[in-house]
Amino acid sequence: xxxxxxxxxxxxxxxxxxxxxxxxxxxxxxxxxxxxxxxxxxxxxxxxxxxxxxxxxxxxxxxxxxxxxxxxxxxxxxxxxxxxxxxxxxxxxxxxxxxxxxxxxxxxxxxxxxxxxxxxxxxxxxxxxxxxxxxxxxxxxxxxxxxxxxxxxxxxxxxxxxxxxxxxxxxxxxxxxxxxxxxxxxxxxxxxxxxxxxxxxxxxxxxxxxxxxx
Amino acid sequence: xxxxxxxxxxxxxxxxxxxxxxxxxxxxxxxxxxxxxxxxxxxxxxxxxxxxxxxxxxxxxxxxxxxxxxxxxxxxxxxxxxxxxxxxxxxxxxxxxxxxxxxxxxxxxxxxxxxxxxxxxxxxxxxxxxxxxxxxxxxxxxxxxxxxxxxxxxxxxxxxxxxxxxxxxxxxxxxxxxxxxxxxxxxxxxxxxxxxxxxxxxxxxxxxxxxxxxxxxxxxxxxxxxxxxxxxxxxxxxxxxxxxxxxxxxxxxxxxxxxxxxxxxxxxxxxxxxxxxxxxxxxxxxxxxxxxxxxxxxxxxxxxxxxxxxxxxxxxxxx
Numbered sequence: 001x002x003x004x005x006x007x008x009x010x011x012x013x014x015x016x017x018x019x020x021x022x023x024x025x026x027x028x029x030x031x032x033x034x035x036x037x038x039x040x041x042x043x044x045x046x047x048x049x050x051x052x053x054x055x056x057x058x059x060x061x062x063x064x065x066x067x068x069x070x071x072x073x074x075x076x077x078x079x080x081x082x083x084x085x086x087x088x089x090x091x092x093x094x095x096x097x098x099x100x101x102x103x104x105x106x107x108x109x110x111x112x113x114x115x116x117x118x119x120x121x122x123x124x125x126x127x128x129x130x131x132x133x134x135x136x137x138x139x140x141x142x143x144x145x146x147x148x149x150x151x152x153x154x155x156x157x158x159x160x161x162x163x164x165x166x167x168x169x170x171x172x173x174x175x176x177x178x179x180x181x182x183x184x185x186x187x188x189x190x191x192x193x194x195x196x197x198x199x200x201x202x203x204x205x206x207x208x209x210x211x212x213x214x
Numbered sequence: 215x216x217x218x219x220x221x222x223x224x225x226x227x228x229x230x231x232x233x234x235x236x237x238x239x240x241x242x243x244x245x246x247x248x249x250x251x252x253x254x255x256x257x258x259x260x261x262x263x264x265x266x267x268x269x270x271x272x273x274x275x276x277x278x279x280x281x282x283x284x285x286x287x288x289x290x291x292x293x294x295x296x297x298x299x300x301x302x303x304x305x306x307x308x309x310x311x312x313x314x315x316x317x318x319x320x321x322x323x324x325x326x327x328x329x330x331x332x333x334x335x336x337x338x339x340x341x342x343x344x345x346x347x348x349x350x351x352x353x354x355x356x357x358x359x360x361x362x363x364x365x366x367x368x369x370x371x372x373x374x375x376x377x378x379x380x381x382x383x384x385x386x387x388x389x390x391x392x393x394x395x396x397x398x399x400x401x402x403x404x405x406x407x408x409x410x411x412x413x414x415x416x417x418x419x420x421x422x423x424x425x426x427x428x429x430x431x432x433x434x435x436x437x438x439x440x441x442x443x444x445x446x447x448x449x450x451x452x453x454x455x456x457x458x459x460x461x462x463x464x465x466x467x468x469x470x471x472x473x474x475x476x477x478x479x480x481x482x483x484x485x486x487x488x489x490x491x492x493x494x495x496x497x498x499x500x501x502x503x504x505x506x507x508x509x510x511x512x513x514x515x516x517x518x519x520x521x522x523x524x525x526x527x528x529x530x531x532x533x
């Protein structure tokens with residue numbers, strides 16, 4: 001049984017046709033050829049997705065390939081990185097299911113276009129950041145507030161290449177969630193240290209990120 | 215796992231509208247449907263996702279037409295698609311400021327500025343906080359206001375739910391899929407939830423209802439670990455060991471944008487007349503944020519229809 005309904009496929013085809021101006025590669029690090037239902041389902045989802053537009057391609061990599069993971073700047077597996085000629089670190093640790101499926105669609109559209117839905121003052125603020133910033137947004141699939149926070153992190157990385165934006169499936173990466181004390185989502189961790197909780201408009205989100213960097 | 219897609223917005227780039235709706239819950243989106251059918255150019259602002267608070271509800275069973283119930287998320291998406299079908303523009307922007315002393319009204323959002331000849335305030339409500347010691351300290355560190363978001367973190371744990379109204383009982387039933395044991399704490403000597411929900415509560419052996427009890431304080435070190443509760447009748451205080459607490463102890467109106475400009479009742483809800491007009495001409499209120507005797511999807515829909523119709527009449531008369 002297919003994971004994406006026919007109705008949604010029709011909608012996504014139209015969306016991708018309108019949005020995608022360049023090729024987008026989805027790089028999936030998973031447990032290829034074996035693995036859990038989680039890994040199998042992630043791969044199936046991505047295969048269905050890339051079949052919807054000629055500009056989309058899927059590259060499968062194995063979790064065992066530590067060097068490749070490192071060269072992509074990835075820390076955990078499974079991971080889905082959305083790549084194109086556009087600079088930006090747009091990544092998902094774990095499967096973007098439930099409310100997060102839209103985050104994956106938006107990430108693809110962003111990387112395949114020049115979309116940027118951030119206010120000018122936020123863009124200027126992001127350009128002024130001169131240190132590496134790793135933003136991990138811990139989510140649950142049933143959280144309606146989480147995609148907004150994921151979108152902020154991803155869009156921030158499009159503006160400044162020093163910024164990495166990743167969604168983290170808090171339930172799948174349970175130990176990591178515990179390490180960071182995640183018990184409410186969206187929980188945002190900056191540079192694997194401090195963080196904050198909640199979705200908020202981009203300007204306030206940027207303020208919180210800057211505060212966490214201090 | 216679910217992989218259904220929420221439809222994306224496509225902004226027109228316009229900055230002026232005849233009608234602006236703040237909030238895209240059932241009331242706001244119904245108003246947008248009525249305005250769209252009246253050929254009124256309409257924008258709807260939503261800070262989370264279309265559907266408003268209703269997207270947090272796993273299943274809505276008392277909204278007519280859906281015999282087996284419908285998820286709040288799905289219902290919200292249907293409302294949004296319905297409003298867009300008739301031309302409403304839904305923008306994922308948080309309204310941060312309203313200037314209401316001149317027409318067109320000025321709307322500042324997280325992403326820019328807009329003007330509108332009329333406004334519908336449909337901003338809904340938020341969960342009320344208890345105001346007891348430890349609540350602020352342990353919010354997001356064991357205390358949550360969103361069961362659908364956070365219940366999975368309490369797999370196999372003991373939790374407390376504060377409030378035995380419809381929300382508290384319904385969310386407790388959801389949390390029981392994860393938690394080992396749930397104690398519902400109710401200030402009154404009875405639950406105010408619908409009898410059908412109380413039946414389900416009674417059938418669920420993971421849930422215990424403690425009436426005539428209130429929370430004295432939340433305690434713990436880094437994270438919540440226990441709660442002091444008081445038996446209101448005897449005055450006895452006892453301690454419950456819990457890892458999580460979910461608070462559903464009533465609602466407060468989301469009135470921040472207008473609390474200094476528009477007439478509110480003693481609880482902060484927007485005062486309206488039968489046509490849902492507020493104290494400022496051209497501004498209407500609909501749904502949970504106004505002074506209404508019942509806050510349900512069905513009543514919000516009715517409000518949205520009235521508000522949409524009345525805004526159309528107002529705009530016609532203003533020509």
